[in-house]
Amino acid sequence: MSALTLALDASTYTGSVAILDGARVLAERAVAMRGAHEERLMPAVAEALGEAGAAPASLARVVCGAGPGSFTSLRIAASIAKGFAAARALPLFAVPSLALVVAGNDLPDGRWLVALDAMRGDAYVTGYALERGAIAEIAPFALVARAAVAPMAHALRAQVAGPAEATEGWPRARGVARLEPMLGAAVDLATWEPSYGRVAEAQARWEREHGRPLERA
Numbered sequence: 001m002s003a004l005t006l007a008l009d010a011s012t013y014t015g016s017v018a019i020l021d022g023a024r025v026l027a028e029r030a031v032a033m034r035g036a037h038e039e040r041l042m043p044a045v046a047e048a049l050g051e052a053g054a055a056p057a058s059l060a061r062v063v064c065g066a067g068p069g070s071f072t073s074l075r076i077a078a079s080i081a082k083g084f085a086a087a088r089a090l091p092l093f094a095v096p097s098l099a100l101v102v103a104g105n106d107l108p109d110g111r112w113l114v115a116l117d118a119m120r121g122d123a124y125v126t127g128y129a130l131e132r133g134a135i136a137e138i139a140p141f142a143l144v145a146r147a148a149v150a151p152m153a154h155a156l157r158a159q160v161a162g163p164a165e166a167t168e169g170w171p172r173a174r175g176v177a178r179l180e181p182m183l184g185a186a187v188d189l190a191t192w193e194p195s196y197g198r199v200a201e202a203q204a205r206w207e208r209e210h211g212r213p214l215e216r217a
Contacts, residue, residue: 003060004052006084007176008045010077011069011097011194012116012163015041016104018173019052025174027051033073041076045084056088063176063183066094068124068141068197069116078194091186094194095179097171098126101161102135103179104172111138111158115149115165123149124197127156135178143197 005020013034019026029044049055064081067074085092098114109131116124123146127139139156153160161167 004054004058005061005063005176006045006049006059006081007063007173008041008077008081009065009097009100009171009173010041010073011065011067011100011171013070013073014163014170015044015073015077016065016100016171016173017041017044017048018176019048019054020174020177023177025177026054028172028174030172033070033076039076042080045080056084059084059088059090061091061093061186063093063095063173065097065100065171065173065194067097067194068118068143069097069171069194071196074194074196078192082189082192085189092189092192093183094187094192095176095182096126096141098124098141099128099135099137099179099182100171100173100175101169102128102130102175103177104175105161105169107161107167107169111156112161112167113139113149113153113156113158115160115162116171117162117164118143118197121146123162125149125152127152127158133178135182 007018009016015031015033018028027048031040031044062081062085101114118124126141129136129138161169163170
């Protein structure tokens, strides 16, 4: 078996795992990240490896969705990705989770504004053009009011895609196979963490109650 990629993303309340051999998907799993009584993403990784007939020793790299999205779920995915990379001395690459909506679902060619719920009446958005399998960013990442999503899409002449949009799609790890140009260099394991897009809800609540920023050690 050739060298394989472990890809995972948990930027939304659906976690996604895929084992890739180049552009070929050998196995994948999707699990609920919210409302579970136990951590489900790591068992999904083990199941996907088993279905692919692969051992951790056969992995050549790890690719993790870098957010933005759910604070807790992103931390779980990043911890698993870092654990595999550190244990096997593998390079870890990060990819925008919003791009995995375009790359991981069967969307037709065109211009897409990907929108993920950011809570508090807001959305995370990025614009992409999809043409013959190639994906290019046409509007940079932004945190916007939910009411601004439709006007932004109109200005870009784009359709809106996302977990709760008219064109429904969520970040799927299998999309890593189509995002090689976005991977760049491997991240530094000691310092990398996902981009959450905004502070966690618990931190925002604390800061509202205390009237000052929460200092982090």
